[in-house]
Amino acid sequence: MKEIEKLKPLLYSTSRKIFENPETAYKEYKASKLLIETLKKEGFGVERNICGYETAFIARYGKGKVKIAFLAEYDALPEIGHGCGHNIIASASLGAGIALKRLIEKNGLDAAVYVIGCPGEEAEGAKVKFSEEGVFRDIDVVMMIHPGDRTLIKERFLAIRELRFKFYGKPSHAAASPEEGINALDGVILTYNNINALRQHLREDVRIHGIITSGGAAPNIVPDYAEAYFFVRAVDNEYLKKVLEKVKNCAMGARKATGTELKIEMGKGYKAFYPNNTLAEIFEKNIKSLGVTIDKSKEFGGLGSSDIGNVSCVVPSIHPFIRISDKELRSHSKEFAQAAISEKGNEAIMIGAKAMFLTALDIIENPELLKKIKAEFVPR
Numbered sequence: 001m002k003e004i005e006k007l008k009p010l011l012y013s014t015s016r017k018i019f020e021n022p023e024t025a026y027k028e029y030k031a032s033k034l035l036i037e038t039l040k041k042e043g044f045g046v047e048r049n050i051c052g053y054e055t056a057f058i059a060r061y062g063k064g065k066v067k068i069a070f071l072a073e074y075d076a077l078p079e080i081g082h083g084c085g086h087n088i089i090a091s092a093s094l095g096a097g098i099a100l101k102r103l104i105e106k107n108g109l110d111a112a113v114y115v116i117g118c119p120g121e122e123a124e125g126a127k128v129k130f131s132e133e134g135v136f137r138d139i140d141v142v143m144m145i146h147p148g149d150r151t152l153i154k155e156r157f158l159a160i161r162e163l164r165f166k167f168y169g170k171p172s173h174a175a176a177s178p179e180e181g182i183n184a185l186d187g188v189i190l191t192y193n194n195i196n197a198l199r200q201h202l203r204e205d206v207r208i209h210g211i212i213t214s215g216g217a218a219p220n221i222v223p224d225y226a227e228a229y230f231f232v233r234a235v236d237n238e239y240l241k242k243v244l245e246k247v248k249n250c251a252m253g254a255r256k257a258t259g260t261e262l263k264i265e266m267g268k269g270y271k272a273f274y275p276n277n278t279l280a281e282i283f284e285k286n287i288k289s290l291g292v293t294i295d296k297s298k299e300f301g302g303l304g305s306s307d308i309g310n311v312s313c314v315v316p317s318i319h320p321f322i323r324i325s326d327k328e329l330r331s332h333s334k335e336f337a338q339a340a341i342s343e344k345g346n347e348a349i350m351i352g353a354k355a356m357f358l359t360a361l362d363i364i365e366n367p368e369l370l371k372k373i374k375a376e377f378v379p380r
């Protein structure tokens with residue numbers, strides 16, 4: 001633990017530098033450079049340009065049997081800056097990574113440590129491709145922490161998929177010859193209303209939220225093109241699939257009713273997050289040993305989606321939240337950004353780094369724990 005205390009000035013200054021130079025998704029040039037330089041100086045081997053992402057990296061030290069990865073995020077939000085506190089995530093993972101590296105070196109532990117730079121979480125996160133293209137193939141355990149207004153160990157994230165409904169009709173004068181027209185906007189409106197009728201019969205964890213992105217050119221022209229853009233979410237991958245079919249049916253019914261043509265475009269998505277229970281329990285024991293109390297979860301309230309979901313479907317993972325404020329905080333707000341650079345925000349870096357480091361150490365020293373973590377893991 002002394003190892004991490006010694007890192008305090010480095011971790012605080014890293015957090016501040018990333019905070020003061022907010023860079024949005026996939027433009028995190030300064031942040032990734034800072035982290036890479038720090039890790040190289042420490043003796044990590046660094047690979048860049050992962051899966052074609054310029055601001056991604058994999059830093060690695062050691063060749064041992066147990067392979068542990070700490071994930072760093074460092075993208076900010078447009079205008080709000082670090083209103084999601086990714087400066088804290090990057091610094092905590094940096095701290096855990098360096099401390100573990102030093103211990104592997106000093107004690108000759110049979111382990112390898114990775115710090116993986118994951119850009120673009122706020123856009124189409126890089127971890128999706130990382131998960132699909134085998135970045136985590138050799139890794140046993142993945143950890144990261146996220147700042148929040150509560151300390152929560154096993155918070156879930158919803159699976160999410162984007163959908164675009166494109167309705168094609170036939171233009172006509174809306175007063176002189178309406179009977180000649182086919183109204184694409186009606187296709188969109190009926191889709192919207194069909195989805196609202198569907199809501200009553202879905203599980204409570206489902207979220208469906210959409211907007212109309214195109215709705216015609218002028219009131220006196222029957223709209224020949226209209227478009228709606230929806231996000232659909234659920235707490236598990238399987239149920240999301242079922243809901244997506246029902247949502248598509250809503251649009252297909254609207255097509256039939258209006259006589260329009262319809263194109264449905266399925267966009268990108270994140271998988272649901274399945275935290276590894278065993279890993280989470282070890283982390284919980286360790287964070288409690290630092291004097292931290294665990295808060296009560298909001299059960300489906302305040303749930304978003306994140307590309308850590310995809311990671312958790314290919315390797316045992318945890319993504320606990322650490323409290324950075326005594327007040328309720330809305331994520332992606334100016335208030336959250338202030339908390340992300342506050343004293344409590346700094347404390348969260350140290351707590352996160354220490355708890356992740358201790359958890360890694362438990363796993364390296366007790367092969368039975370890793371066995372249990374792996375036995376529980378289900379690839380999805």
Ligand SMILES: [Zn+2]
Pocket residue numbers: 084122331332
């Ligand atoms: Zn965010």
Ligand SMILES: [Zn+2]
Pocket residue numbers: 084085086121146
């Ligand atoms: Zn975030």
